[in-house]
Amino acid sequence: MTYTDPNDPNRPTVVVDPAPVYTETTETVVVRESNTGWWIAGILGGLVVIAVMFILFNRQAPQTDDQILAAEVAAAEAEARALEAAAAGQIAGAQASVEVARADAARAEAEARAAQARTAEPVVIEREVPVVVQTPAPAPSTGGTAVVTPTTPQG
Numbered sequence: 468m469t470y471t472d473p474n475d476p477n478r479p480t481v482v483v484d485p486a487p488v489y490t491e492t493t494e495t496v497v498v499r500e501s502n503t504g505w506w507i508a509g510i511l512g513g514l515v516v517i518a519v520m521f522i523l524f525n526r527q528a529p530q531t532d533d534q535i536l537a538a539e540v541a542a543a544e545a546e547a548r549a550l551e552a553a554a555a556g557q558i559a560g561a562q563a564s565v566e567v568a569r570a571d572a573a574r575a576e577a578e579a580r581a582a583q584a585r586t587a588e589p590v591v592i593e594r595e596v597p598v599v600v601q602t603p604a605p606a607p608s609t610g611g612t613a614v615v616t617p618t619t620p621q622g
Contacts, residue, residue: 471478
């Protein structure tokens, strides 16, 4: 192995020129004609035309002022009927509530009277009553039919 000192001033200098490098490449570009963009544009255009026709043919005829006023009057009448029905329902509910309250008050009053009657001391009234002694009725005869009257004692 040989050693050369890189710091040696007597060292020989060797200069090597690089050889020129030439390479040839062939690039092939294939151009194909494509109609995809035109197809997409055509389909979108057709959809736009169909949408415009749909919008134009489905429009309602413009309403006249008389029709608009008649519709507003009908709507106001319907709203008035709805409010009247709601008020009638509220009145009926209030009347039912009043009737329930009256029934509750009557029941409470009856319970209060019954409680007062249970707590009150009984009143004893003494008086002399004449005693009536009834005599037994004669036995019916065997030959006839028996007649029962309300005053006949049953015994």
